[in-house]
Amino acid sequence: MTRKWIFWLPLIVTVGLFFTFLIALIRPSDRAIESQLVGQQLPAFEAPAAMADQPGTRSQDYADGKPRLLNVFASWCGPCVAEIPVLLQLQAMGVEINGVAIHDRPEDLAGFFAQNGNPYARVGLDQGGRAQMSFGSAGVPETFIIDGQGRVVDQHIGVITEEDIPDILAKLRGS
Amino acid sequence: MIAEFGMAALWIAAALALLQFAFGTLSLRGRGVHYSNAVAPIAVAQAALCGIAFLSLVAVFMRSDMSVLLVATNSHSAKPWLYKFAGTWGNHEGSMLLWVAILGVAGATVALFERSLRADTKIATLTAQAAIALGFYVFLLFASNPFARIAGVIEGQGLNPLLQDPGLAFHPPTLYIGYVGMSAAFSFAIGALITRDVTPNFARAMRPWILGAWIFLTIGITAGSYWAYYELGWGGWWFWDPVENASLMPWLAATALLHSVTVLATRDALRTWTIMLSCVAFSMSMVGTFLVRSGILTSVHSFAVDPKRGIFILALLAIYICGALILFALRVGTVAEGKRFESVSREGLLVINNLLLSVILVVVMVGTLYPLVLEAFTGQKISVGAPFYNSTAGPLALALVGFMAAGPLLRWRHDEVRQLFQRLAVPIGVAAATLIGLILFAGDVPPLPLLGLVVAAGVAVASLAPLWKRNLRRTPLFTWGMVLAHLGCAVSIAGMASDSAFMKELLVPMRVGETQNVGPFRVTFEGIKQVPGPNYDALQATLRAEKTNGDGFILKPALHRFSTPPMVTNEAGIRTFWNGQLYLVVGDERPGNVWVMRMWWKPFITLIWLGGILIAFGGTLSLIGRVRRDGLGRRTKGL
Amino acid sequence: MRFILAVVLLCVAQPVLAQDYAEESLPDPKQEEQAIALMDTLRCVVCQGQPISGSNADLARDMRRLVRERIEAGESPDAVRNWLVNRYGQWISLKPSMNEQTAPLWIIPLLALAGAGALYSRRAKRKGR
Known part of the structure; x- marks a missing residue:
């Protein structure tokens, strides 16, 4: 009879759980899987040229003192189309953007660029998602901000919008 | 009209649930017999109206009435009727309505047939039931109205193809x-x-x-x-x-x-x-x-x-x-x-059974909810999957099943350990023989599946022991039920262990005309062609499988390509034998008319679900036996 | 005629194209077994809750290829898992590692087991008395 407190235990556990559920509901998990490479050196990768008139991109391109964006995209990805005008704006501001196209074909990419414009300095073809996996990228579009030493400063998951431009510029400059 | 009719029925059902709750509460406070007499009839009426509301929703779905928002967002007029029907509960609002409808029917059943319970306990039960239903009525009416209308929609958005399955x-x-x-x-x-x-x-x-x-x-x-x-x-x-x-x-x-x-x-x-x-x-x-x-x-x-x-x-x-x-x-x-x-x-x-089940419950709960807790409080994302459960719940479950074998062989109140072991001699012998046999003939079996097979063999025999030397005709139905349900557990575990120990897998690119071996079968890829389906396009492969000595047979795994919403599903070609299943799937297409085939030979895998069916069947026998003996229909003497 | 055509085609056709381990077993059954065991414990990043060994998603396919290629090259399953964890985080591994953050996963079941034992001994009568 003195052990009555034990009967309150289920209630306490339940209240705790419900509190957690509440937090999970109010602040739902973003579901985005962030790359663990942020703050680290960009790992070795190689994405051969996708277009006849543009070079591909590989890890050696990134430690030459100039900060860049590394954009993971695909011609078959709807949201990537929405992002291109913003990338073109960034390009006009003097930001160098390299693209890695996932599961793509040169002819599809050519059509994609003809229709939407080409904001990239280099476009690499990533067959089999090898480069994507070495970045820890989980989908398209994703953009990595790389500093002049080839370190990953930040990762932007999803479409870049105009509101993101100042932040991206600041991070590029700060690096 | 049907939708408005359903809506009205739902409102009245909700009102009746409120009434049922109020009268129940008054009656429990001793406010007189007329309140308590009304509770049961109200429960029945509530169930009837809620049932009508649900049937109205079914009707709206069957008629593909796209002016109802729920139908427009979850159905499609070109769907086979079965999926229109099932579409009723294949969405949030509909499933909540089905939920309360079933709840209502359960309440009505208690109201109509429950006689062995003390009268005031029965009223209290119905009151609690009304309180639960009431909450869900409020939820339906104010936060997820299944009958809401929408204008200007001609065609629906369809049902997730993965869910389009009988x-x-x-x-x-x-x-x-x-x-x-x-x-x-x-x-x-x-x-x-x-x-x-x-x-x-x-x-x-x-x-x-x-x-x-x-x-x-x-x-x-x-x-x-x-x-x-x-x-x-x-x-x-x-x-x-x-x-x-x-x-x-x-x-x-x-x-x-x-x-x-x-x-x-x-x-x-x-x-x-x-x-x-x-x-x-x-x-x-x-x-x-x-x-x-x-x-x-x-x-x-x-x-x-x-x-x-x-x-x-x-x-x-x-x-x-x-x-x-x-x-x-x-x-x-x-x-x-x-x-x-x-x-x-x-x-x-x-x-012991109860405590072990509870610990397993805690394990599953921790594994399922802890990542949620961790993320809510620290933002840290982790995943908990099979390796965690296999190493924690696995051994506990095997221990549980071991005790399950012994339980029915013990007497109530008091028994002797030595006698228990005498009664368990045969099962233990069978388990030992299985162990020796597996080690000698089955080669390299991992520890957990090995233990699983051994325990399953012993428990299967032990679960039949309560029938030993009994007049099988006189054995009560609920004893039969227990025996079958326990046997089902052993059968199911045997299936799981056998699948993880002996399964053969082959993923291989094939051209038409090529042959591959998987398990005891030779599988030949004979062709692949387009077949139109009701609301999808199918790409159907023809594969001929034969045992080294026996006759061949044809399996036709397929890819189904749906357009609303766009999605591809695999339809496996499965052939069941007494000792396992051959499971073939068409995978990727490669250039040059090459297709990747995924082939599995899964020895005794069907035992997993056979065990499940046995458990459910045992439960059903028990239920019939219990209801006959002391259940709903008969008033206990002296009350 | 058709027969001849078939023969000609068979001769012309190269031995099956370059290997693509996304959907193809490794030639060495021991390695394939290791690869499958590993793939069963890696979570598909774009699916929900499935391991990469049971998903049709492109990225799951890519990871299967990666796993098989690395295992074939002689890497240990743990090394491959770490490679992926270093990029995608603990989330990708369905086998939670043991550290302070995951400790409750193991401690709570142990506590439950201890609690169950305590409850049992409190309510059980001593045999024989």
């Missing part, structure tokens, strides 16, 4: 019946707590409900597992996916409850524990529904619901579950503790 069409209702059955058991427990009537008699009244709910949960889980197996096209049958766990947790609690209520009914022990378990089982089924519906657990099966609704349901659940637990904590001290037990006795082992 088995899956009836999967949710099966689980819901199970969940709602648990809510009936919960109402009984609350009723008994309110009237302080936790007695063997009450346990006997509650038992058929637990059994019934448990049977449906068993069928639901078994069917869900088979669905994942043949529909997802990778040969897996259990992923420890959060949604699967959400259906497993109530089952574990219900299984424990089923056994503890038997102890209460037979020996008047485990009173508080049984009440506690009813609350847990109900909470598990509610939380399970919530987790699936709210989409806060990422899973293949869940669809996101807007957070407002999620918070509404959460608040509702918090009121019920916390309310029940507060009542429990306050009242349980006044429920006299049941009798103590001896450790070597049937009830002693039933207690």
Whole structure:
């Protein structure tokens, strides 16, 4: 009879759980899987040229003192189309953007660029998602901000919008 | 019109639930007989109206009335009628309506047929039932109206192709019946707590409900597992996916409850524990529904619901579950503790069964919810999958099954260890023989499957032992039920262990005309062609399989390409033999007319679901036996 | 005529194209077994709750290829798992590692087991008395 407190235990556990559920509901998990490479050196990768008139991109391109964006995209990805005008704006501001196209074909990419414009300095073809996996990228579009030493400063998951431009510029400059 | 009619019926049903709750409360406060007499008829009327509301929704779906928002967003006029029908509950609002409709029917059944319960406990039970229903009516009417209209829609958006499967069409209702059955058991427990009537008699009244709910949960889980197996096209049958766990947790609690209520009914022990378990089982089924519906657990099966609704349901659940637990904590001290037990006795082992089941429940719960907790408080994302459960719940489950073999061979009250081992001599012998046989002939079997096979063999024999030297015709139905259900556990475990120990897999690119070996079969790829389906295009392969000595047969696995919404599903080609299944899937196309074929030979895998069916069938026999002997229909003498 | 054509085609056709281990077993059954065991415990990043061994998603395919290629090259399953964890975080591994953050996963079941034992011994009568 003195052990009555034990009967309150289920209630306490339940209240705790419900509190957690509440937090999970109010602040739902973003579901985005962030790359663990942020703050680290960009790992070795190689994405051969996708277009006849543009070079591909590989890890050696990134430690030459100039900060860049590394954009993971695909011609078959709807949201990537929405992002291109913003990338073109960034390009006009003097930001160098390299693209890695996932599961793509040169002819599809050519059509994609003809229709939407080409904001990239280099476009690499990533067959089999090898480069994507070495970045820890989980989908398209994703953009990595790389500093002049080839370190990953930040990762932007999803479409870049105009509101993101100042932040991206600041991070590029700060690096 | 039909939609408005359904809406009206729903409102009236809600009003009746309120009335039922109010009259029940008044009657329990001793405000007179006319209140208590009205409760049961109101419960029946409420069920009827809620049923009408649900049927109206079914009618709206069958007629593809696209002016109803729910139909427009979840159905398509070109769908086969079965999926239009199933589409009724293949969405949030419809499934909630189905939920309360079943709840209403359960309440009406209690009102009409329950006679062995004390009159005031019955009123209290119906009052609790009304309180639960009321919350869901409010939720339906104010936060998820299934009958809302929309203008200007001509064609619907279709149903997720993965869900377009005859088995899956009836999967949710099966689980819901199970969940709602648990809510009936919960109402009984609350009723008994309110009237302080936790007695063997009450346990006997509650038992058929637990059994019934448990049977449906068993069928639901078994069917869900088979669905994942043949529909997802990778040969897996259990992923420890959060949604699967959400259906497993109530089952574990219900299984424990089923056994503890038997102890209460037979020996008047485990009173508080049984009440506690009813609350847990109900909470598990509610939380399970919530987790699936709210989409806060990422899973293949869940669809996101807007957070407002999620918070509404959460608040509702918090009121019920916390309310029940507060009542429990306050009242349980006044429920006299049941009798103590001896450790070597049937009830002693039933207690061990209950405790082990509870620990397994805790393991599954921690594994499912801890990532959620961690992320909510630290933002850290982790995943908990098969390796965790296999290494924790696996050994516990095997231990549990071991005790399960011994339990029925012990007498109630008091028994001797030595006699137990005498009765277990044959099963232990069989298990030892299996072990030796496997080590000698089966080669390299990993430890857990090996142990699984050995335990399964021993337990299968032991589970039949209660029939030994008995007149089989005179053996009561519920004993048969127990024997079959326990045998089912052994059979199921044998299937799982055999699959993980002996499965053969081959993923290989093939051209038409090529042949590959998988397990005992030679499989030849004979061709592939387009076949139009009702609302998809199928790409169907023809594969000829033959055993080295026997006749060949044709399997036709296919890819189904749906357009609304766009999606590709695998239809496995499966051939069942007495000793296993050959499972073929068409995979990727490669340039040059090469197709990747995924082939599995899965020895004795069917035992997994056969075991599930046996368990459910055993449960059904038990239910019939119990109802006949002490259940709904007959008034206990002297009352 | 058709027969001749078939023969000609068979002769012309190269031995099956370059290997693509996304959907193809490794030639060495021991390695394939290791690869499958590993793939069963890696979570598909774009699916929900499934391991990469049971998903049709492109990224799951890519990871299967990666796993098989690395295992074939002689890497240990743990090394491959770490490679992925270093990029995608603990989330990708369905086998939670043991550290302070995951400790409750193991401690709570142990506590439950201990609690169950305590409950049992409290309510059970001593045999024989």
